Amino acid sequence: xxxxxxxxxxxxxxxxxxxxxxxxxxxxxxxxxxxxxxxxxxxxxxxxxxxxxxxxxxxxxxxxxxxxxxxxxxxxxxxxxxxxxxxxxxxxxxxxxxxxxxxxxxxxxxxxxxxxxxxxxxxxxxxxxxxxxxxxxxxxxxxxxxxxxxxxxxxxxxxxxxxxxxxxxxxxxxxxxxxxxxxxxxxxxxxxxxxxxxxxxxxxxxxxxxxxxxxxxxxxxxxxxxxxxxxxxxxxxxxxxxxxxxxxxxxxxxxxxxxxxxxxxxxxxxxxxxxxxxxxxxxxxxxxxxxxxxxxxxxxxxxxxxxxxxxxxxxxxxxxxxxxxxxxxxxxxxxxxxxxxxxxxxxxxxxxxxxxxxxxxxxxxxxxxxxxxxxxxxxxxxxxxxxxxxxxxxxxxxxxxxxxxxxxxxxxxxxxxxxxxxxxxxxxxxxxxxxxxxxxxxxxxxxxxxxxxxxxxxxxxxxxxxxxxxxxxxxxxxxxxxxxxxxxxxxxxxxxxxxxxxxxxxxxxxxxxxxxxxxxxxxxxxxxxxxxxxxxxxxxxxxxxxxxxxxxxxxxxxxxxxxxxxxxxxxxxxxxxxxxxxxxxxxxxxxxxxxxxxxxxxxxxxxxxxxxxxxxxxxxxxxxxxxxxxxxxxxxxxxxx
Numbered sequence: 001x002x003x004x005x006x007x008x009x010x011x012x013x014x015x016x017x018x019x020x021x022x023x024x025x026x027x028x029x030x031x032x033x034x035x036x037x038x039x040x041x042x043x044x045x046x047x048x049x050x051x052x053x054x055x056x057x058x059x060x061x062x063x064x065x066x067x068x069x070x071x072x073x074x075x076x077x078x079x080x081x082x083x084x085x086x087x088x089x090x091x092x093x094x095x096x097x098x099x100x101x102x103x104x105x106x107x108x109x110x111x112x113x114x115x116x117x118x119x120x121x122x123x124x125x126x127x128x129x130x131x132x133x134x135x136x137x138x139x140x141x142x143x144x145x146x147x148x149x150x151x152x153x154x155x156x157x158x159x160x161x162x163x164x165x166x167x168x169x170x171x172x173x174x175x176x177x178x179x180x181x182x183x184x185x186x187x188x189x190x191x192x193x194x195x196x197x198x199x200x201x202x203x204x205x206x207x208x209x210x211x212x213x214x215x216x217x218x219x220x221x222x223x224x225x226x227x228x229x230x231x232x233x234x235x236x237x238x239x240x241x242x243x244x245x246x247x248x249x250x251x252x253x254x255x256x257x258x259x260x261x262x263x264x265x266x267x268x269x270x271x272x273x274x275x276x277x278x279x280x281x282x283x284x285x286x287x288x289x290x291x292x293x294x295x296x297x298x299x300x301x302x303x304x305x306x307x308x309x310x311x312x313x314x315x316x317x318x319x320x321x322x323x324x325x326x327x328x329x330x331x332x333x334x335x336x337x338x339x340x341x342x343x344x345x346x347x348x349x350x351x352x353x354x355x356x357x358x359x360x361x362x363x364x365x366x367x368x369x370x371x372x373x374x375x376x377x378x379x380x381x382x383x384x385x386x387x388x389x390x391x392x393x394x395x396x397x398x399x400x401x402x403x404x405x406x407x408x409x410x411x412x413x414x415x416x417x418x419x420x421x422x423x424x425x426x427x428x429x430x431x432x433x434x435x436x437x438x439x440x441x442x443x444x445x446x447x448x449x450x451x452x453x454x455x456x457x458x459x460x461x462x463x464x465x466x467x468x469x470x471x472x473x474x475x476x477x478x479x480x481x482x483x484x485x486x487x488x489x490x491x492x493x494x495x496x497x498x499x500x501x502x503x504x505x506x507x508x509x510x511x512x513x514x515x516x517x518x519x520x521x522x523x524x525x526x527x528x529x530x531x532x533x534x535x536x537x538x539x540x541x542x543x544x545x546x547x548x549x550x551x552x553x554x555x556x557x558x559x560x561x562x563x564x565x566x567x568x569x570x571x572x573x574x575x576x577x578x579x580x581x582x583x584x585x586x587x588x589x590x591x592x593x594x595x596x597x598x599x600x601x602x603x604x605x606x607x608x609x610x611x612x613x614x615x616x617x618x619x620x621x622x623x624x625x626x627x628x629x630x631x632x633x634x635x636x637x638x639x640x641x
Contacts, residue, residue, distance in 0.1 A: 035363075039334060042338070042339060042340060043340070044339065044340040045070050045341045046069070046071040046073060047061075047067075047073070048073030048143070049348060049351060050307065050347075052348070057131055058134045060072070060351060061140060063352075063355055065138055071141045071142060071143045071208055072142060073142075073144070074143065074144050074203070075101050075128075076307045077307070079124055079127055080120060080123040080127070082105060083596070084116075086596070087153065092174075092175075095597040097147065097150060098598075100146070100216055101146050101147070102146055102150035103148060103196060104152065104192070105120070106124045106128075107199045108121055109195050115152070115153050115156050128202065131203075132205050144206055145209075145307070146212070147213070148213060149188075149192075149213070149220070151179060151180055151217040152180070154179075162185055163181050163187065163188050164179050165183065165232055166219045168219035168227065169217070172466030173465045173466050174452050178217060182233045183221065184232075184244060184247075189251045193252075200260050200264075201259050201260070206264065209252065209266045210267055212268075214272050215227075215270050215272075220248075221236050221244060222237055222239070224272070225272025225273055241273065242279045245268065246282060246283055246284070246287070265287070265340075266288070267291070267293075267300050268290070273289065276290035280292035288301075299336055299337055299338035301340040301341070304342065305329065305343060305346065306344055306346045308346060309417075310417065312346060312347060314406070316417070316420065316586050317515055317519060317586060318584050318585060318586060319347075319509070320399060320509070321353055321399065322399070323354075323379070324397060326357050327366065330343075330358065334365060356379050357375075360379060361375065383505075384501060388500045388501060391500055392496075392500060394496050395493045395497055398492050398493035399489075405486050408482055409482060409483075411464075411469045418450070418464050418465055419526060420523060421600060422464070422465065423449055423465075425461065425526045427445045427604070427607040427608060428449075428461075429615045429618070430461070430526070430529045431615060431618040433618070434459040435456070436621075446458065450465050461527075461529060462527065470527050476530075476531040483524040487520050493513060494513055497509060498510075504582070511585060512585050514577055518570050518574040518577065521570045525563050525567040525570065526567075529564060532559055536557075536625045536626070560622065560625070561622050564615060568615055568616070571611055574608060575608050578608075589601055590602050
C-alpha cells in the first residue's frame with residue numbers, strides 16, 4: 001500500500017476556486033471594454049515545440065502563426081542524438097551533450113568532416129531542411145538553439161593542438177577531460193564561419209540564434225562560469241571577455257549575412273559570468289549575454305515555457321499539463337521591456353491548451369492571481385463544461401503546487417530526472433548489501449547510471465552524479481516531507497478528476513498522475529532506504545540475540561524492510577499501470593539500442609520485474625544487518641527471467 005500523510009492546512013480550500021472565480025465573473029455588471037494587446041511590444045514572437053514528425057512541426061507552425069508567431073525554433077530534443085559522442089567506456093559526461101545540436105557537428109566545415117559520422121549530420125539536415133521549407137511556405141522565420149562552443153573529439157586537438165580551448169567537463173561527473181574549441185584562435189573562428197555559412201545556406205530563414213554555454217559540454221575560454229574554473233588557451237588569457245564574446249558573435253553574424261540578406265540576432269544564456277551587464281555594453285545591438293542586450297544593457301527577451309526535458313518537472317512522466325505555470329510566466333513576460341518573446345511548448349501533449357492560454361490572455365490580460373483563476377476557469381469550461389470548470393481548475397492548481405515542490409528538489413536536475421532516470425532508482429534493486437550483487441544482477445541497469453566516481457559511490461542510492469544533496473537525516477526528512485506533500489496533492493487531484501464528466505482525456509490524465517505517483521514513491525523510498533542502510537551499516541545497531549523480543553522486532557530492522565517492501569509493491573503497481581496504456585505515460589527510448597543514461601529503455605516492465613526478483617532473492621540478507629550468524633547461510637541465486 002502506498003503511504004501518504006495529509007499536509008498542513010495551508011492546502012485546504014476554505015473557499016473553492018470555482019466559487020472564487022464566480023465572484024470574479026460577477027464583480028462587475030458592465031461588459032468588459034476592449035483592451036490593448038498586452039504582447040504588442042514584442043516585435044519578434046518566437047514559438048517552439050517538440051515535434052515527432054514533419055506533419056507535427058508544420059501543424060504547430062501553422063497554429064503558432066495564428067497566434068502571432070514570427071519565428072519558429074528549429075531545434076529541440078526531437079532531433080537525432082549524437083550517440084557517437086559517448087566515445088569512452090565508463091565516462092558518462094558526453095550524455096549531457098549528445099542531445100544538444102552544435103553548429104560544428106550538425107553542418108561541419110570541410111576540415112572537421114572526417115571527425116564526425118556523416119550519417120549524423122545528414123540525419124539532422126534531413127529534418128531541419130524540410131522544416132525551413134515549411135517556414136518559407138508559411139512566411140515565417142527561423143530560430144536555432146545550440147550549445148556553443150561545444151566539445152570536439154580529442155582527435156581534433158591531437159591533429160590541431162592550437163584549436164584546444166577550455167576544459168569544460170564537470171569534475172564530479174566525468175572521467176575523461178573534455179575540451180571546447182578555442183574561439184580566440186582565428187582558425188577556429190574560420191571553422192565557425194564556414195559552418196554558419198553552411199547552415200544559413202540550408203536555411204536562409206534563420207534570423208535568431210540562441211546559445212547555451214559553460215554547461216553541458218560547452219564553454220568559453222577563461223570564463224568564470226566554467227565548471228573547472230577559469231581556464232583555456234594560454235596565449236588568449238589576457239583577452240577581455242567582451243572581446244571574446246563580440247568576436248564570436250560577429251563571426252557568426254557576418255558569415256550568415258554573406259549568404260543571405262537580413263539580420264542574425266545572437267544571445268548567449270547560462271553563461272554564469274560575474275558581471276554580464278558590463279560585457280553587454282561592449283556588444284552590438286542584436287547581441288546579448290545573460291539577457292542583457294548590447295550596448296544598452298536592456299532585456300533581450302522574455303521567456304514562457306521550455307523546450308528541453310530537463311525543464312519538464314515531471315520527467316520521465318509525460319503529459320501532465322502546466323497551465324498555471326504558463327499563465328503566470330505569460331503575465332510576467334507581458335510586463336517585460338524586451339522586444340522578443342519566446343513561447344516554448346516542450347510539453348507536446350498540451351500544445352492546444354497553451355495556445356488557448358496565450359490567445360485568451362491576448363484578448364483579456366490578467367493582473368494577479370484572482371484574474372488568472374478567472375481566465376483559467378473560462379478555459380476549463382471550454383474543456384469540461386461550466387459545471388466542472390471550477391473542479392478542473394482545482395486539478396490544475398494541485399498540479400501547480402506539485403510542480404513548485406519539485407522545483408525545491410532540483411539541484412542540477414529534478415530528483416526524478418537525476419534520481420529515477422540517471423541513477424536508475426526506478427529499475428535498480430534496493431538491497432542491504434549492494435556490493436554483493438553479481439554482474440548478472442547489475443548488468444541491466446549499471447551501464448545506464450550517470451556515475452563517474454567509484455563503484456562504491458555507484459552503489460550508493462543517495463549519490464547523484466557525484467553529489468549528495470539529500471544526505472543524512474535532515475536531507476532525507478525534508479525531501480520526504482515534500483514528496484509526501486506532492487502525493488497528497490496528487491491524490492486530491494485524482495479525487496477531483498473522478499467527479500468530472502467521464503472522458504478519454506480525463507482518463508489518460510488520471511493514469512499519468514498514477515504513474516507519476518509511483519515516481520514520487522520511488523524517490524521517497526530510495527532516500528529513506530539509503531538513510532536507514534547507512535544507519536545500520538558496520539554493525540552499529542547489532543543487538544544481542546538472547547532475548548526473544550530482540551530477535552523478532554528490532555525497530556530499525558523493521559523500518560528498512562518496510563521501505564523495501566513498499567518499493568517492491570510500488571514497482572509492481574507501476575508494472576500494472578504500464579500494461580497497454582492508451583497514450584504515452586513515460587518517456588522511453590526506441591528502439592532498445594537507444595536506451596541510454598538520459599532515457600529509460602523500452603523494456604522497462606521487464607527491468608522492473610527483474611528488480612523485484614532480485615530484491616526478493618536478497619530478502620534474507622536483512623538479517624545480517626543485525627545478526628552475524630545469519631550470514632553463514634548461503635542464499636539461493638536470483639531466479640533468471
